[in-house]
Amino acid sequence: MTGFNWEDLMAFLTRRADDILELTRDHLVVVLISIALASAIGIGLGILVRNRRIARTTVLTAAAVAITIPSLALLALLSPILGLGWLPTVVALVFYSLLPVVRNTVVGLREVPVSVLESARGMGLGPARVLFTVQLPIAWPVIMTGIRVAAQLTVGIAAIAAYVAGPGLGEYIFKGLSSLGSKNALNYALTGTVAVIILALVLDGILVLIARLTTSRGLRA
Template sequence: MSGFDLDNVTKFLERRWEDILQLAAEHLLVVVISLAIALVIGVVLGLLVWDRATPRAIAITSASVAITIPSLALLALLSPILGLGWGPTIVALVFYSLLPIIRNTVVGLREIPAHILESATAMGMSRPRVLLTTQLPLAWPVILTGTRVAAQLSLGIAAIAAYVAGPGLGQYIFKGLSSLGSKNALNYALAGTVGVIVLALLVDGAFVLISRYTTSRGLRA
């Protein structure tokens, strides 16, 4: 791989900034889609098992074991079934996002004091209403923290998904690695890597804003 040359990097970015922006948009989009799916699945699973010891242990343990599967191995297993591109990428990202979301949903719901739930029930609220108006709002900050962790994890794994022609900045990283010694090998790798880092910072900032505007002041205090 050729050495770092600032002038060469600048010219490279000037020539390919539109392509980089498109790849960054694809990278962000595939993560957002996957995270939305994982959030629905993870929260539903968490709601089903949070107050049941055995199902809760099975769900969290299964998700914990699943996340140890190497991402390249999972993508390789998915590609013959789902083909290349978006399909295996989304499934893999959902797969790896489930653990922090399920775990934090369970933790958030279990941390709600029993007397609060008893008070809500005593006021005549039905179980679904207690869930929607009391449990989920109180557990939301913890659930959001799990989703924030899942987002950062997904941004990194989405880059690896370029191995199966997945969308995003990983294409530049793999292109740089596959062309070691060429003039732009380092430029491709840097553009992809720095792009992922910038997206991670932007997404993390977005979660700070989401937390601020979706969490009640009493819970933020």
């Protein structure tokens, strides 16, 4: 790989600005789709198993084991079934995002004080109303923390999805690594890597803002 040259990098970024923006947009879109799906599935699972010890242990253990599977191996297994591109990428990202979302949903819901739940029931609220008007609002900051963790995992793993022609900035990282020694190899790899880091930081900042805006004032730190 050739040495780093700041002027060459600036010229590279100028020439390929439109391409970089398009890859960044695709990266962000696939991450947002995956996080939305993982949040819906994970929060739903957390609600279902929160009070069932065996089911809760089984789901959390399965999610913990799943996240240990190497991402390249999972993508390689999915590609013959789902093909290349967006579909295997989204499936893999949802797969890896479930653990923090499910775990934090369960933890957040189970940490709601018993006295609060008893007071809600004493006011005549049914199980569904207790869940949606008391438990979920109190657990929401913890749940959002799990979603933030899932988002950071997803942004990084999405780059690896370029292995199966997935969308996003991984294309530049893989292109740089596959052209070691060429003039722009370092520029490709560096651009893709730095853009992924910046995207992760920006997305985390947005989720922090969303968490603050959607959390009851009394629960804000």
